Amino acid sequence: MSRIPLARLVLATKNPDKLVEVSELVQRYGLTEKVVEGLHWDDVEETASTLTGNALLKARTVSEATNEPALADDTGLEVDALGALPGVRTGRFAGEDATYEDNVRLLLSRLDRMIDRGASFITVVAIVHPDGWEETAQGVLSGTIATAPRGTGGFGYDPVFEVEGRTLSEMGDGEKNLLSHRALAIENLHEQLKE
Template identity: 45%
Template sequence: MTPIKLERGSTLVLATHNAGKLAEFAKLLADFGIKVISAGELNLPEPEETATTFAGNAAIKALAAAKAANLPALADDSGLCVAALDGAPGIYSARWAGPNKDFASAMARIEDGIGQGKRNAWFMCVLCLALPDGRTESFEGRIDGQIVWPPRGTQGHGYDPIFAPEGETRTFAEMADAEKNAISHRARAFEAFKNACLS
């Protein structure tokens, strides 16, 4: 199968209603002459994420947006996996924070669950590029590290205050955005996507 290529001047739908994520990807793709619009801007419905893997959920979102907009679409699914919790919260990372996005209680739930267990954890990101004809390609990024307690730092979002990547004493939330974005799971998935699909 030949990889899907996005040419300069293409329009790409980012399958998200999150303005922060749109800004991040628009910046990353500007260098390649790709115009990015979000599913939110197009008022596309958010599909139900019913898969049991990051790759499955990314594909559901990318295919729904590609077919609805009749344009190539990119979706990401990501989350924090904790070894002592058998990989949880994993694909349920956002859901653990509940409808009010209460990550403080989600982080406390992780700490309570680990107890005296091993503190190894990793962030995973899968990017899926889909075409309206149903073709998809997926790209994975992972960064390993440790859960720290109590939470530290005010940058970033989600579980960043309790995750220190390997070789670092600081958490993601104690790093400047540019520093975190250079090594993050999303950066690694984007690098793989860029090498395969962008000219």
């Protein structure tokens, strides 16, 4: 029996860039009839050692605080030459209060003069329902790290993450959201929930 579409769904993020992207994706894949906005919850500290653990932690906390189904994600950038770093600390690679630019600058400095620039973006999405059921799914996008930022769209590491010669920032949101790690994870979640 299909669990979707849900009548209501809270997106468990306070990141405005991610909120716009995920809202578009959950509606495109028919996960919900209505994205619930304007609810409040305490910040959730990402203390798990895995992407799945962090996604579940956020979704569980927000579902419990709002008594609504909640969807959360956690994304890691794994760079081959750095032994899969920054990984679970992707958003905090350059420190707890780092900006997107700080993280990109540190990444590029660590890869300075390196030939192997292969990388993967991995997103795990988790949905938690107040009735107690949970589901997770993963999406992976493989690419390379550019030698310098390019493009004006997107956020985070998008200006330096290349797929087939273009960074995610050089793609329009529509194109990016067809192939991104987050889109793949939500598409996989959709497939699991409709079974």
